[in-house]
Amino acid sequence: MMKWLSIALALAGPSQAALRFGCSTLSIQRLDPLVEPGRLPSSHVHQIVGGNAFNVTMEGDIGEQGSCTTCTFSEDFSNYWTAVLFFKHPNGTYKRVPIMQNSALPNGINGGMTIYYTQQDFFSNGNQKITAFKPGFRMTVGSPTTNNLNDAKGHVGLRFVCLTDKNTRFPELPDFPTKPCKGGIMTVHHFPSCWDGKNLDSPDHQSHMYNTAKEAFSPAGPCPASHPVRMPQVAYETLWDTTQFNNMWPKDGSNPFVLSYGDNKGYGTHADYVFGWKGDSLQKAMDSSCMFNACENGRPLKSQNVQAMNKCAVKNMVNEDLDSWLKVLPGQAM
Structure with a gap:
């Protein structure tokens, strides 16, 4: 009996x-308080989701500064952002590509992203202690200066998917698809999950973290002694509605899409994260055994409806046209 009991307890482990x-779009503008704090406008356009404390500069406990959030969980005032996708017409002008909601999310979300905090993989919770991020924590993944396919392949978890429909997940590509995609293009950004246990940030916004994850939502390897603390595996999925441009694809077959910092290959795809969960709400969730929608409605996280998510916004501090056909990408020289 004791033997079976000890096996059962071992299997239970930390749940x-x-x-x-989902998080609907908070803002689309040239701001980057992590990499370019205080600079208005920043060098390129981002799509930002999350809490309304987002500003030119962000410091301190963001969870205590916001009054609303575009995310399902109303205690999550974190900010999540990525570069924006543009279509380049054969005549040389640019048009911003609209964002679609993921099929896994409730209907009516305004653009936005799907956010994941996973422990092990897409299908199971895992069985190790996961430590939530601390107030003031921030990180980036990827780099806009990456300019070749080999280095892009080395950025594990930063990928593109040519969608047949919104449920397509594979294959994951290290660069832009080479043909029109029937259902649009998805960008995927997985962050590292091993923390050094000391620094809330680092000069390059990456060295305080270490990646042991492999492709997609597969289990990550053990954390090294230099970065011993296992944190949640954060990932973003953004669905771009490229279909309206499929009949404008260049005659020579070259890729017409470009990220907002001027990258027409996708090698430099990158993402930013600023932690802002209120109090111990994220730790409470990480210590529970809920999955996906089952974590909502106070089990254990407070959640809100789509109307409340869409209502939250921050003011546009740059005031530049992002919706017309543009002669040049915002912030990029002619």
Whole structure:
């Protein structure tokens, strides 16, 4: 009896949640308080989701500064952002590509992203202690200066998917698809999950973290002694509605899409994260055993409806045209 009991307890282990939720668009503008704090405007356009404390500069406990969030979980005032996708017409002008909601999310979300905090993989919670991020924590993944396919392949978890429909997940590509995609293009950004246990940030916004994850939502390897603390595996999925441009594809077959910092290959795809969960709400979730929608409605996280998510916004501090056909990408020289 004792033997079976000890096996059962060992199998129970620490129970862990896996979160998957939507955040509608908070803002699309040239701001980057992590890499370019205080600079208005920043060098290129981002899509930002999350809490309304987002500003030119962000410091301190963001969870205590916001009054609303575009995310399903109303205690999550974190900010999540990526570069924006543009279509380049054969005549040389640019048009911003609209963002679609993921099929896994409730209807009516305004653009936005799907955010994941996973423990092990897409299908199971895992069985190790996961430590939530601390107030003031921030990180980036990828680099806009990456300019070749080999280096892009080395950025594990930063990928593109040519969608047949919104449920397509594979194959994951290290660069832009080479043909029109029937259902649009998805960008995927997985962050590292091993922390050094000391620094909330680092000069390059990456060295305080270490990646042991492999492709997609596969289990990550053990954390090294230099970065011993296992944190949630954060990932973003953004769905770009490229279909309206499929009949304008260049005659020579070259890729017509470009990220907002001027990258027409996709090698430099990158993402930013600033932690802002209120109090111990994220730790509470990581210590529970809920998965995805089952974590909502106070089990254990407070959640809100789509109307409340869409209502939250920050003011546009740059005031430049992002919706017309543009002669040049915002912030990029002619």
